[in-house]
Amino acid sequence: MERTLQADVVVVGGGPAGINAAIAAGRQGASTILIERYGFLGGMSTAASVYPWMTFHTEQGEQVIKGIAQEIVERLMAQGGSPGHLRDTVGFVHTVTPYHPEIYKLVAIDMLKEAGVKLLVHSFVDDVEADGGLIRSVQITGKSGHYRVYGKMFVDASGDADVAYLSGAPTLQGREGDKRTQPMTMKFRLRGVDLEAVRRSMIENPDNFYRKTPIAELDRIPLTGVQGFYSEWKAAGVSINRDQVLFFTGPADDEVLVNCTRVQGLDGTDIEDLTKAEEEGRRQVLMMAEFLQKWIPGFAKASISSVGTQIGIRETRRIEGLYSLTIDDVVTGRKFDDVIARSGYPIDIHDPSGKGVTAAWIGGDGAYDIPYRCLVAREIRNLLAAGRCISTTHEALATTRLTPSCMATGQTAGTAAALAVAANAAAADVDVKKLQHALIGGGAVL
Structure with missing residues (x-):
């Protein structure tokens, strides 16, 4: 017999983006379920040993990612799980943030519990029920069989745009033309x-x-x-x-x-x-x-x-959103009226077929804006993306895929999902000014 669960906000993917999305939604008062396929949280940061976190700062040293992401760093520091933000001696970015993955796993659980989030691990999403431009539910499969999880808003933090893909929302993959993606790495x-x-x-x-x-x-x-x-x-x-x-x-x-x-x-x-x-x-x-x-x-x-428990994946599917961030947006440090996060990480494309890495740095004040429209999926009214699968070009993904940026878009997606539920609105109709106000109230830098 298929069991059922229900929540205001359903977040799929327990990596840094999904963790922050679920915490943010819970703190906004929305009943929230977080679904993770492994038996532990952390996504690529723990399952694939993606380390350290790069970067919370611009090349000039200004911290542009704070909010829940910074709270996590401070909790890790208090428990001996991180020295905090340190100078990057590679020199590629201004700072890196080392962390202990096992302590991070438990810090995340503690913060989810405090926010009232229900966590389901060992749960793999293999079906999405969508009708008339709305997702009704996702099906998860695990040791106890099938569950059908119903929600009002859904956040795809799977990294691979699994929910969007299964729902029928448009997705893209790789670079234009040959669709090749950045290489995978076993760390x-x-x-x-x-x-x-x-x-x-x-x-x-x-x-x-x-x-x-x-x-x-x-x-x-x-x-x-x-x-x-x-x-x-x-x-x-x-x-x-x-x-x-x-x-x-x-x-x-x-x-x-x-x-x-x-x-x-x-x-x-x-x-x-x-x-x-x-x-x-x-x-x-x-x-x-x-x-x-x-x-x-x-x-x-x-x-x-x-x-690594699994090979690290830099790039797969991403949603086709209301706007796709471009390399020009990044390198010019473009600002957007609907900004919901900022990042100082440069373009960092590991060649899909060659030996090298293509890098390009950010102009202006050293940070670019990520607009809310990059998180809003086309054709599905109650779906937001967070983390690696937001709407970008292949080139711009080479910066938004980094963990601190994923944490920031995660906090946004969870906050926006909760606001949409409270207003009985579609993702695209969330009041951006209210969203920005809520994010700033949660410590984000816009």
Whole structure:
């Protein structure tokens, strides 16, 4: 027998965007259900070891993402789960925010409980009931069979636009033309790393590292990330289609998170492609660990301590919203009347087929606006998107997909969903001024 549940707001996806959406909706007084397919929260931040969070600040150092996202950081800091925002020693952005994934999982649960949110884990959404431009319910499947979850408003924070796709709402995927997406990456951690040896190598060989690395500061700030070792990579001839080493330090003093594997040409929404990607990603992990141990200073005694539960996915489907953010909007630092979040993260496109990364920085005051219209799905009146699957072009997704930006759009989607329920309005008809007022009241920066 199929069981039923009902709420004002139903959020699908328990990653950073979905967590913040559910907290925000609950705090607005809406009865809220959060659905997550794994047995724990955190999405790519925990299941795929996406680490650290990048970035809450502009290149000039202004913090433009606060609200629930900042509350989470402060709770983590209070529990010894984060040192807070630190200088990015890669130099790609101004700050990174290390965090302990296990502590984050529980901080999220505590905040959801405080907001009155009902959480359902081990629950996979495999069907959406939609009629006349409205979603009536989603079906979840798990150990106890099928549940039918009814709602007034739905937030798609699945990362893959699953709810939008299953509802019949228009979705897009990849870049225009060939629909290729940014590559997937299997991330892993190593313990036993001598980070002082790494630091010395950077200071002694600055030309072997990313051009924006703050070499002159390395003797007085914590080492948070490293991009480079170009000569070692080239000499070793590693058969991974990229051109440098990239890793981030922590959470432990002898620990790094390695972001070097690259699985290209596969579709993260296709189970056969995902099967291939998981295998290839794990093979590359062992290859990378051996390379680091043999070639990179400080890694001789390092060993693998963890590998992502699943491969990390940068890009799959996204909704076709009332507006699609463009690369021009980002690099010009464009401002919108219906702004609901800001971000200082640059364009960061990992080549779908080549070795490199295409980067472009933000002009103006160093931040661009994300308009509310990017969260509003076409053709489905009670559906909002949050996180990686909001409405953008392929190029603009290369900044909005980063976790702090996803947290910010999550807070917006949950707040807007609750306001829509209270006003008995469609997502597109939410009073944007009231929404902006509520977001600012919740600590957001607009």
